[in-house]
Amino acid sequence: MVTFPGSLDDGDARRAVGLAGAEAVALWHGDHDLRGVDAVILPGGFSYGDYLRSGAIARFAPVMAEVVAAARGGMPVLGICNGFQVLCESHLLPGALIRNHHRKFVCRDQRLKIENASTSWTHDYVTGEEVTLVLKNGEGAYVADLATLDRLEGEGLVVARYLGDDPNGSMRAIAGITTERGNVVGLMPHPEHAVDSLCGPGTGGLPFFTSVLQSLAASAPAASAGTPPPQGPPPLQGHSSGRELVL
Amino acid sequence: MTETQTRQLDTVAHAQEHPDVAQPWAELGLKSDEEAHLREILGRRPTSSELAMYSVMWSEHCSYKSSKVHLRRFGEQVTDAMRKHLMVGIGENAGVVDIGQGYAVTFKVESHNHPSYIEPYQGAATGVGGIVRDILSMGARPVAVMDALRFGPLEAPDTQRVLPGVVAGVGGYGNCLGLPNIGGETVFDPSYAGNPLVNALCVGVMRHEDIHLANASGTGNQIILYGATTGGDGIGGVSILASEAFDTQGSARRPSVQVGDPFMEKLLIECTLEVFAEHLVAGIQDLGGAGLSCATSELASAGDGGMHVWLDRVPLRDESLAPEEILMSESQERMMAVVEPAHVSRFLEICAKWDVDATVIGEVTDTGRLVIEWYGDTVVDVPPRTVASEGPVYERPFARPIWQDSLQAGDASTLPRPTTGEGLRATVLQLVASPNLCDKSWITNQYDRYVQGNTVLAQPEDAGILRVDEQSGLGIAVSTDCNGRFAKLDPFTGAQLALAESYRNVATAGARPLAVTDCLNFGSPEDPDVMWQFAEATRGLSQGCEALGIPVTGGNVSFYNQTGAEPILPTPVVGVLGVIDDVTRRTPIGFTTEGQQIYLLGTTRDELSGSEWAHVAHGHLGGLPPVVDLEMEAQLADLLINASRDGLIDAAHDLADGGLAQALVESCLRYDVGARVWLPDELDPFVALFSESTARVIVAVPRSEEVRFTDMCAARRFPHVRMGVTDGRGDDAVLEVQECFSVSLAELRAAWSATLPTAFDD
Amino acid sequence: MPRVIVEVMPKPGILDPQGKAVLGAMPRLGFGGVVDVRQGKRFELELAEEVTEDQLAQVRQVAEALLSNPVIEDYTVRVEAS
Helix, strand or coil: CEECCCECCHHHHHHHHHHHCCEEECEECCCCCCCCCCEEEECCECHHHHCCCCCCCHHHCHHHHHHHHHHHCCCCEEEECHHHHHHHHCCCCCCEEECCCCCCCEEEEEEEEECCCCCCCCCCCCCCCEEEEEEEECCCEEECCHHHHHHHHHCCCEEEEECCCCCCCCHHHEEEEECCCCCEEEECCEHHHCCCCCCCCCCCCHHHHHHHHHHHHHHCCCCCCCCCCCCCCCCCECCCECCEEEC | CCHHHHCCCCCHHHHHHCCCCCCCCCCCCCCHHHHHHHHHHHCCCCCHHHHHHHHHHCCHHHHCCCCHHHHHHHHHCCCHHHHCCEEECECECCCEEEEECCEEEEEEEEECHHHHHHCHHHHHHHHHHHHHHHHHCCCCEEEEEEEEEEECCCCCHHHHHHHHHHHHHHHHHHHHHCCCEEEEEEEECHHHCCCCEEEEEEEEEEEHHHCCCCCCCCCCCEEEEEECCECCCCCCHHHHHHHCCCCCCCHHHCCCCCCCCHHHHHHHHHHHHHHHHCCCCCEEEECECEHHHHHHHHHHHHCCCEEEEEHHHCCECCCCCCHHHHHHCCCCCEEEEEECHHHHHHHHHHHHHCCCCEEEEEEEECCCCEEEEECCEEEEEECHHHHHCCCCCCCCCCCCCCCHHHHHHCCHHHCCCCCCHHHHHHHHHHHHCCCCCCCCHHHHCCCCCCCCCCEEECCCCCCEEEECCCCCCCEEEEEEECCHHHHHHCHHHHHHHHHHHHHHHHHHCCCEEEEEEEEEECCCCCCHHHHHHHHHHHHHHHHHHHHHCCCEEEEEEECCCEECCEECCCEEEEEEEEEECCHHHCCCCCCCCCCCEEEEECCCCCCCCCCHHHHHHHCCCCCCCCCCCHHHHHHHHHHHHHHHHCCCCCEEEECCCCHHHHHHHHHHHHHCEEEEECCCCCCCHHHHHHCCCCCCEEEEECHHHHHHHHHHHHHCCCCEEEEEEEEEEHHHCEEEECCCEEEEHHHHHHHHHHHHHHHHCC | CCEEEEEEEECCCCCCHHHHHHHHHHHHCCCCCCCCCCCCEEEEEECCCCCCHHHHHHHHHHHHHHHCCCCCEEEEEEEECC
């Protein structure tokens, strides 16, 4: 879990990772290595105050160079909200996130449809499944040019779509997207706020965190397809123990 | 050379040599007797820097000079029961309450009314920032915020300007800090047109051993200013904004508004908690209103009584600022710490890690004087207590207003009431759509209520509940309330009603009330009518707290809330903090399943004077407010807390504004579960539905627990009557009041939720 | 001190909610005849010395990489006459 100055939901994401049965490793934005983790989560918040554009400055944090390299090498990376903005600013994902069309911050329980249940982060869902997560953002409107949108749709790279009335003006109601390899996912709503029905709208977000453990377990015996992470993954010890997620 | 240095610097020596220089006493808000008193203290005229400090510190806002004699009640009437959980009381930045398991909680509500009128976004944002730093300076990690807002009529052009800005400001700042907003209130009344109220509350949690107090002890200890640089923000803001009613003309008098930087505040919080954790801090204070004037004089007064400050070391955003201006600047996101010399380098190291500027600007002395130097010249040399705590105190004249009797005589009994089922149905729909009772999610959806993952209940629940300990489930509940119309009808009772409602809300959610914070918003203290309202309200509140056995741990007074000669409704906002041993036992307001038995607890009387119905249907205000019965409130609270602990109730909702009808509507709409209810035979249906009698709640009891629940009520001799059952859910569900009317939840929701979007979305 | 101005504007066709809000407010103030408003950002870069072509090229790089997001924004760079 990468903490930038201004990250806010890092604690929540750490709790979610713990509930999924993995160990969260805190990484500081100024670090230059990923400390041997198996997956990375970029949490929500307002990194560096989001003063220039959301995610625009975080993109240049030292740790992001490592994250980008690892992601290109196949490491699972999930960017939530501000993390999604950072992934777009880093060009790991296409498009951009701009101010909500109604110009207000919005925080609400949001129904979503999972459109792609084959990514590293959505294995444990079924395609077409409806889930309720927390949506909270000021700059959450997903935009991209038509060609990009058509490509995302055509290649099945839309991970989740908003249901019901339009919460933020995203094109084609896109709530989350992935890369061709399915290891990098950017998601505007917050699955980490829906892992415990006491403090959130149900547990519909937990599969994001369990999915990645499954996919790591499945891929671990074979060497990963791309460049391994800088220090290589630790030996696998079952599905849930010994796994480390950077948050 | 800057302009500042080329102009004659008014040093102490210069003031002694030139005693007859004309100074802008009156413009700075000082009265002539205050001027004389100040000359007497110093034995000479003040330098212009001293004048700046005294004028701002002796202003109403900082000195509480009109309210002090009344606020003493809160300290004097503290019983052993009230002291039981109190670790730090009034006087510190915020009181501290023991909630058990080694945890302590600090909470406080503060006004930022006038700045929010001038610049709604920044005014509200910096209001949140200020109260958060207050909590932080007690050693606590801020964990949640709430906001109690009052605006003019919904349709007034000024409300259209002020409300969206205030809401965006509260949200913009709080969201960026990662603090969940767990509740609050939004009220509309014509008296707040041109004078909105923005009261921000913050709650912080710490371990017992981590309490930090604001004082500068230990001669030789270093004074470190850290956080944002100092600019021309809000110069004179506190004294000029808060001492006299302002108007929009005379822009020359309008001081520059403070601008907030929540990102800097977030860094300041993390940095401060880290220096606390390493025990590097001997004393600490936030810089809010009156900036350095306040921080230096208050820290020095509370410690060994002396401090030497090199003002030219203060990092500036604007190099042209004069020493007077630096002392008065209200630049946000600044803190001042007292640090032993051996810890200074580590302190500065931690600040550097968080990219927070930190500068040693002074040290603690044993001279008993606050001495401030500017490039080698002494510009301030004063006894600090005369600045901070020994300012003027007024016994303002007060008298019961001559109109009070006629106001109380014109009660609501003569107003035409609906008598048919159709009329009652129409009244329900009219009320749920009215500005004070409608769905507030247009506002609250702009606030992050989920961040930190510990929010168990948030708006629109009766109280916000936060989990404090994940293992044990220990949690806290907070509610803020005030009905200004009741307070106008009878300020003594009105303040107690605010207390009773807030107390009831906390208990309804399942928590045991422990402590009170208040934000007393009133008109001009120079108006004897207003001063009477204030005296009555503080008397009522302090007696109420004594009766309920919960202390006031801190708060704030805001005077001069008026437009022209017309003061606002007296608005003593009361926040109550409660503790809940196991947050999984919290009681939400919403009906969750079909077949739950609905009980009405408490006694309903014909009490409609000052009610929401009289206000909405007739624009009427007169008569006497509902009777307060604090003994009944305490019994009800105890019953609700035990019922929640024993798992006897699934939902509970307090009856307040709008009465039973509004409570039923809100409980049904929360999860789209309908209800079939019958009204008690002995009551007129209209009174049953719309009376605002106190000490009442509705509860939903699972059928399996009905016997145990009614046995409990009977054993306690608490009035209870079964009055309905939850029935139907989803789109087809209805709220049926048997033999009166039936209305679908869809129709109710449409009326309830359209009001704010219609008013504010373009 | 020489100053370089970088102006960043939303690309044509990208939704600009702030600009739209300003446009909507104009008729309410009795200000007619405006058919569109776009809201952008202006950066003022104070340079230590005279502006050279090399420096301008660097500013363009910064504008491209940091000050704007080429996915949604265009930028212009110019030297302000002192």
